[in-house]
Amino acid sequence: MKRRDFLSLLFGVFSATAVGSLAYPLIRYLAPPEEEAGIKTVTIDKRSILTGKAKEVVLGTTPVIIIDRPGKGYIALSRVCTHLGCLVNYDEEEKRLVCPCHAGIYDLEGRVLSGPPPRPLQQFPLRVEGNKIIVG
Numbered sequence: 001m002k003r004r005d006f007l008s009l010l011f012g013v014f015s016a017t018a019v020g021s022l023a024y025p026l027i028r029y030l031a032p033p034e035e036e037a038g039i040k041t042v043t044i045d046k047r048s049i050l051t052g053k054a055k056e057v058v059l060g061t062t063p064v065i066i067i068d069r070p071g072k073g074y075i076a077l078s079r080v081c082t083h084l085g086c087l088v089n090y091d092e093e094e095k096r097l098v099c100p101c102h103a104g105i106y107d108l109e110g111r112v113l114s115g116p117p118p119r120p121l122q123q124f125p126l127r128v129e130g131n132k133i134i135v136g
């Protein structure tokens with residue numbers, strides 16, 4: 001490769017890098033991520049959750065679990081444990097949420113039953129419209 005060709009190639013690479021670093025913030029500004037755009041709801045089909053079962057969704061950047069509690073209806077709770085942030089899992093048989101990291105246990109209202117979590121799980125507003133469940 002001749003020196004002139006090498007310098008042309010090098011200039012092309014630097015130019016592409018410069019354009020990319022200018023374009024990325026512009027694209028982020030024009031098409032912001034979902035959370036920054038103010039979209040803070042998730043809609044699911046009600047029929048996708050059977051009584052006593054749960055469904056995991058993501059609301060913005062927060063993992064959320066929607067549970068159809070027998071006799072009490074739906075509830076949407078953050079899956080982020082209030083102790084150190086691990087993701088809780090739904091224990092369908094025991095009807096509770098269990099944190100796998102330090103054995104924190106929550107009831108289906110999100111209240112702490114045992115373990116180190118200092119606060120209840122965050123609850124999100126939820127409404128049912130026809131066959132839709134809208135969280136957020």
Ligand code: FES
Nearest residue numbers: 081083084099104
């Ligand atoms: S992170 Fe959940 S109990 Fe510690």
